[in-house]
Amino acid sequence: xxxxxxxxxxxxxxxxxxxxxxxxxxxxxxxxxxxxxxxxxxxxxxxxxxxxxxxxxxxxxxxxxxxxxxxxxxxxxxxxxxxxxxxxxxxxxxxxxxxxxxxxxxxxxxxxxxxxxxxxxxxxxxxxxxxxxxxxxxxxxxxxxxxxxxxxxxxxxxxxxxxxxxxxxxxxxxxxxxxxxxxxxxxxxxxxxxxxxxxxxxxxxxxxxxxxxxxxxxxxxxxxxxxxxxxxxxxxxxxxxxxxxxxx
Numbered sequence: 001x002x003x004x005x006x007x008x009x010x011x012x013x014x015x016x017x018x019x020x021x022x023x024x025x026x027x028x029x030x031x032x033x034x035x036x037x038x039x040x041x042x043x044x045x046x047x048x049x050x051x052x053x054x055x056x057x058x059x060x061x062x063x064x065x066x067x068x069x070x071x072x073x074x075x076x077x078x079x080x081x082x083x084x085x086x087x088x089x090x091x092x093x094x095x096x097x098x099x100x101x102x103x104x105x106x107x108x109x110x111x112x113x114x115x116x117x118x119x120x121x122x123x124x125x126x127x128x129x130x131x132x133x134x135x136x137x138x139x140x141x142x143x144x145x146x147x148x149x150x151x152x153x154x155x156x157x158x159x160x161x162x163x164x165x166x167x168x169x170x171x172x173x174x175x176x177x178x179x180x181x182x183x184x185x186x187x188x189x190x191x192x193x194x195x196x197x198x199x200x201x202x203x204x205x206x207x208x209x210x211x212x213x214x215x216x217x218x219x220x221x222x223x224x225x226x227x228x229x230x231x232x233x234x235x236x237x238x239x240x241x242x243x244x245x246x247x248x
Contacts, residue, residue: 003092007100011074012107024070025112029063033119036062040183049124056120056127057137057210058182061202063116064109064145065177069169071105072152073162088244095241102149109145113138128215137212140225144205147229150236157243176202201228 015022036059037048045051075098078084087097117125117134127134152169159165179193180202186194197203204221205228211218 003096004100004103007097008103008107009100011101011104014074015108022108022111024067025108026115028067029112029116030119032063032066033059033116033123036183037120037123044184052120052123052125053127053214054210055183056117056125057213058180058206060113060116060120060138061141061206061209062177062182064112064141065148065202066173067109067112068105068145068148069152069166069173071102071149072156072165072169075101075153075156076159076162076165079156084244094245095237098153098240098244102146102153105149106142106146109142110138113141127213129213130215133212133215137209140212140222141205141209144201144225144229147232150233150240154236154240154243157240176200181206201225204228 037052037055040055041048041051045054075084084097088094117138129137151172152165155165155168159168175196179196180200181197182202186197186203189197201224204224208218208221208225210216211221
């Protein structure tokens with residue numbers, strides 16, 4: 001664990017030397033929040049004030065999950081520079097370099113969550129769940145984001161360029177994020193789309209986060225989200241370590 005924390009600190013030090021990396025966790029969430037709130041607020045709920053209570057938890061989830069793709073591009077850059085060849089030769093716990101990188105990303109995701117929440121509060125969001133509900137919702141989001149990051153780490157072992165990872169990640173994330181209950185109630189959608197939304201793990205995540213933040217009952221969606229998170233780590237974490245040990 002101490003080695004993983006050391007690698008996590010290394011990931012944060014990279015931000016110190018290249019502060020432009022904070023762009024995706026500061027400016028991007030602000031743009032996403034303002035764009036979607038003011039774009040859909042009047043059309044869907046009649047006003048931004050009415051819509052913000054519904055969309056705030058969802059846009060928070062969207063902002064964080066969208067920037068998880070940078071996990072893979074950062075790792076691919078390190079691999080291309082030969083840094084991970086050095087890491088493989090060190091007498092340390094093998095997964096620590098990858099786990100530490102994801103822990104460092106968890107800090108970035110936390111910053112993105114705080115920025116998004118501040119913007120939503122400025123617009124008029126007043127979460128009924130209070131501070132405790134917001135913290136619980138963000139904690140669940142970070143767990144899922146950590147597990148989702150393992151998909152991109154595995155892709156970084158397979159694909160040859162950061163650009164190709166961005167392309168594949170965007171292709172995967174688009175239907176997950178936009179084909180969910182982030183923006184509108186699924187009951188207003190056609191039947192075939194409702195079927196996808198109902199099995200989409202992001203929909204369960206958003207429903208659970210929304211329940212925590214709005215002070216309503218959190219049902220089976222919480223368990224489903226945790227099961228998905230555990231499954232992603234088990235499958236893609238194992239595949240990543242298999243490829244990490246034998247990069248040929």
